[in-house]
Amino acid sequence: MPPKPPSAKSPSAKAPSEKAPSVKAQTIALPPPRWRHYPCMVNGSPGSVLYDDALTEHLDELPPTLLRLRVRFREPDPRGLPRPEEYPALDQVEAGLRAWLEGLGGRHLGRITYAGASHHAAHVAVELSRALNAAQALSRATGLEIGVALLEDPDHKAYFDELYPSAAQHAVMEEVEQMDRLLDAGDHPEAERPLHHAATFPSAEAGAAFAAWAEGQGFLEVAQAHVPGDGRRPELWEVGFGEHGDLRPGPRLQRSEALRAAAAACGGHYSGWTCPPA
Numbered sequence: 001m002p003p004k005p006p007s008a009k010s011p012s013a014k015a016p017s018e019k020a021p022s023v024k025a026q027t028i029a030l031p032p033p034r035w036r037h038y039p040c041m042v043n044g045s046p047g048s049v050l051y052d053d054a055l056t057e058h059l060d061e062l063p064p065t066l067l068r069l070r071v072r073f074r075e076p077d078p079r080g081l082p083r084p085e086e087y088p089a090l091d092q093v094e095a096g097l098r099a100w101l102e103g104l105g106g107r108h109l110g111r112i113t114y115a116g117a118s119h120h121a122a123h124v125a126v127e128l129s130r131a132l133n134a135a136q137a138l139s140r141a142t143g144l145e146i147g148v149a150l151l152e153d154p155d156h157k158a159y160f161d162e163l164y165p166s167a168a169q170h171a172v173m174e175e176v177e178q179m180d181r182l183l184d185a186g187d188h189p190e191a192e193r194p195l196h197h198a199a200t201f202p203s204a205e206a207g208a209a210f211a212a213w214a215e216g217q218g219f220l221e222v223a224q225a226h227v228p229g230d231g232r233r234p235e236l237w238e239v240g241f242g243e244h245g246d247l248r249p250g251p252r253l254q255r256s257e258a259l260r261a262a263a264a265a266c267g268g269h270y271s272g273w274t275c276p277p278a
Contacts, residue, residue: 030058030107038165038173039253040112046079047114051163055109059156062107062123066153067131069097069120072145076116089142090118096138097122110163121158126150168260175256175272179247182277189247191278197243197259200227200236201268207237210266214241239268247275 034054040047055062071093073082082090097120098108106124113119124131128150135148165173179189197219201207207224214222219241229235245255256270263270 030055030061033108036173036177038169038176040169042112042114045115046081047112048081049110049112049163049165051110051159052108055107055159056164059123059159063105063125064152064154065123065125066151066158067106067122067124067126068149068151068158069122069135070147071118071120073116074144080115081113082118089144092142093138093144093146094120096141100134109159112162121163123153171256171260172253175253176249178272179249179252182247185277187247187277189249192244192246193275193278195243195245195273195275197241197273198271199239199259199263199268200271201239201263201266202234202236203267204237206267207239210263210268211239211241213262213266214239219243
């Protein structure tokens with residue numbers, strides 16, 4: 001029997017005991033998948049998460065049985081991530097898993113990739129022996145080592161605790177998607193261009209403190225404006241500021257993280273940046 005995969009965000013955790021859940025065939029009408037992804041750090045290792053955002057309000061419609069699949073890379077890169085030459089085999093595993101799940105009325109929740117493996121999670125009503133057979137078939141077809149385990153997860157902890165982004169991760173995900181849209185429009189990330197930033201604050205004093213910090217950091221055209229409340233939203237003070245820079249993902253995400261921290265230190269919220277394609 002293939003080894004049991006640990007919890008994807010806790011590699012030292014023991015795999016749950018495998019059960020033979022009650023299996024009921026069912027047909028479930030669910031929204032089509034809406035795949036979203038974001039980079040992350042898992043126990044000090046760089047990684048990434050792919051999850052189906054369309055399931056957030058529909059998890060109770062799925063079987064409570066959770067299927068875990070751990071797919072080990074043949075030769076991960078120094079960061080523990082897959083090399084491009086392994087992408088076809090990994091894509092084959094993912095496509096095969098989703099097709100198999102669809103035939104059983106199950107659904108792929110997503111995966112976490114880090115430290116030399118991808119950890120998949122799915123809800124499906126199936127016996128352990130059948131899940132093992134499916135994993136072994138995928139392993140034979142791709143040459144990849146695949147471990148499998150079943151457990152009961154009626155509270156959907158795998159989805160919400162391991163896959164669903166935190167507020168900070170959600171901000172990173174939206175920024176990555178923003179850069180992806182610019183790439184689709186023909187952007188060259190390494191090219192410098194003007195970027196406009198914005199941050200909002202609950203008081204004029206908090207906004208002024210951040211504006212002074214931004215000017216001290218060399219940002220351009222720093223200005224504060226009052227945004228009146230409308231009965232549903234409180235009044236805010238928005239600070240706009242600019243710079244010239246590129247959109248290489250690593251440095252840009254680090255820059256945005258620093259701006260979020262600086263805005264939070266003044267009691268505010270960094271809203272993000274805008275720019276045209278370059």
